[in-house]
């Protein structure tokens with residue numbers, strides 16, 4: 512295997528553009544020593560809520576914590592069942608198990624890799640308390656049928672928006688489609704922090720307040736406790752960093768969409784050779800956290816691409832319920848054939864706003880040589 516001609520993801524390019532802004536903002540903030548809470552936090556939360564088109568945005572320590580807070584705020588407790596897709600990053604299911612609830616995995620759709628509402632219906636039980644959808648790779652789940660089902664059954668809908676900040680569904684914003692949602696600011700996400708960070712969003716006043724209380728010991732006022740919470744504050748420096756980046760996010764997401772469109776056009780001829788291009792569901796505004804193709808003989812093609820110096824990655828090599836550490840939650844006889852097949856065939860091509868035209872063309876040429 513030869514060395515890649517360029518990185519799969521390079522965050523230093525973006526940092527170069529915002530460095531001076533970050534430094535001056537950090538210097539001012541550090542001079543005040545308002546390191547926890549304060550205007551840096553509330554200003555960013557206000558800006559993030561406005562940008563996302565949601566009523567409430569509560570920062571917290573990570574996307575995983577945001578999921579935990581969202582689940583708890585929705586009243587999910589030990590022994591409850593939460594239906595979630597069999598294909599996602601581990602944290603979606605991990606958060607459910609961490610609070611003592613039981614993940615129940617529904618299979619995904621083969622076109623969008625997102626949860627399939629028909630598969631949710633099959634797994635409803637009297638213990639089902641919530642549905643946690645994942646807007647995977649940057650596009651929204653087909654929400655309306657799920658929202659209808661949830662309403663009919665009295666279930667909460669939690670959105671995992673870790674990969675989908677800025678995505679829209681029929682003109683409505685991800686993060687405000689269900690009852691409550693979680694965003695991640697992990698450095699490689701579309702809006703990456705200078706470390707870990709997360710955000711809980713909701714349009715529901717009561718849920719917003721519960722999330723706010725929960726991330727700081729359930730304490731609305733010093734030494735007054737309303738509920739049992741914990742500490743998942745996001746540092747003021749992180750909020751300042753994210754606030755510097757937020758005004759660029761729309762442009763960055765647009766650039767991702769441009770690259771995806773360019774890939775679509777220039778890889779289309781390879782469909783006859785078995786390449787399956789990503790499908791954007793009608794009505795969706797995709798933010799292209801990942802550009803994922805499907806190739807039946809993925810490992811072979813991936814190896815050839817590597818020899819040509821074209822970096823790729825796989826999200827995710829296994830369906831979630833196949834993870835050994837989750838085995839105790841797997842119901843006997845349940846299966847997820849669509850997720851299993853996706854895990855064998857998906858291949859992510861490089862996509863980030865600062866990817867150069869030359870690099871994009873190298874990916875396209877590489878695939879033409881490798882298929």
Ligand SMILES: *Cc1c(COP(=O)(O)O)cnc(C)c1O
Nearest residue numbers: 573574575600602603673695697
């Ligand atoms: C990144 C990610 C998370 C977890 O976010 P962290 O900030 O790393 O805790 C959760 N779900 C999905 C789908 C993710 O991609």
